Amino acid sequence: xxxxxxxxxxxxxxxxxxxxxxxxxxxxxxxxxxxxxxxxxxxxxxxxxxxxxxxxxxxxxxxxxxxxxxxxxxxxxxxxxxxxxxxxxxxxxxxxxxxxxxxxxxxxxxxxxxxxxxxxxxxxxxxxxxxxxxxxxxxxxxxxxxxxxxxxxxxxxxxxxxxxxxxxxxxxxxxxxxxxxxxxxxxxxxxxxxxxxxxxxxxxxxxxxxxxxxxx
Numbered sequence: 515x516x517x518x519x520x521x522x523x524x525x526x527x528x529x530x531x532x533x534x535x536x537x538x539x540x541x542x543x544x545x546x547x548x549x550x551x552x553x554x555x556x557x558x559x560x561x562x563x564x565x566x567x568x569x570x571x572x573x574x575x576x577x578x579x580x581x582x583x584x585x586x587x588x589x590x591x592x593x594x595x596x597x598x599x600x601x602x603x604x605x606x607x608x609x610x611x612x613x614x615x616x617x618x619x620x621x622x623x624x625x626x627x628x629x630x631x632x633x634x635x636x637x638x639x640x641x642x643x644x645x646x647x648x649x650x651x652x653x654x655x656x657x658x659x660x661x662x663x664x665x666x667x668x669x670x671x672x673x674x675x676x677x678x679x680x681x682x683x684x685x686x687x688x689x690x691x692x693x694x695x696x697x698x699x700x701x702x703x704x705x706x707x708x709x710x711x712x713x714x715x716x717x718x719x720x721x722x723x724x725x726x727x728x729x730x
Contacts, residue, residue: 519632527602606632612665
């Protein structure tokens with residue numbers, strides 16, 4: 515049984531999509547599919563997920579009760595970007611590349627992750643039964659968490675609330691600016707119409723003409 519933190523990493527929303535190899539290659543009669551890249555993933559997670567796939571395949575080959583039913587998938591040297599960029603939520607933080615994570619808005623950073631870590635310091639030892647894999651999640655995080663978290667710009671409730679207030683203020687200023695621009699544009703247009711005469715059918719509501727009454 516693997517630790518809960520490993521299971522937390524394997525979220526369907528974090529799974530890479532793929533597409534058929536345009537060259538039409540096949541393996542044992544099955545089309546080969548090329549894995550697309552998810553830009554938010556850390557390099558350590560990429561190693562982890564490839565090792566997991568390999569472990570699952572090897573287990574299926576050795577266990578007569580199991581049969582490998584998945585289509586052949588390969589990671590090309592220059593993979594295409596995923597067609598499904600929505601980020602998974604509540605992931606262990608080391609799933610994310612720290613530079614990608616730090617570039618996101620505070621509220622989004624807060625929503626997509628937690629302060630737990632899941633990956634071994636040497637991720638190439640994943641699924642080998644090392645002593646660190648046998649640690650409880652709490653002990654593992656106490657042992658390695660602080661060093662990993664230093665790379666990430668974490669957000670607490672107060673910080674992203676302040677950011678929302680600031681963002682709301684900016685949005686309000688932009689709306690006021692746009693209203694001013696719209697009003698100025700309207701005024702200039704009307705002034706030009708008064709000078710040169712309104713085009714037929716335009717600004718009729720802004721100009722009222724009074725016909726002289728006929729003599730009795």
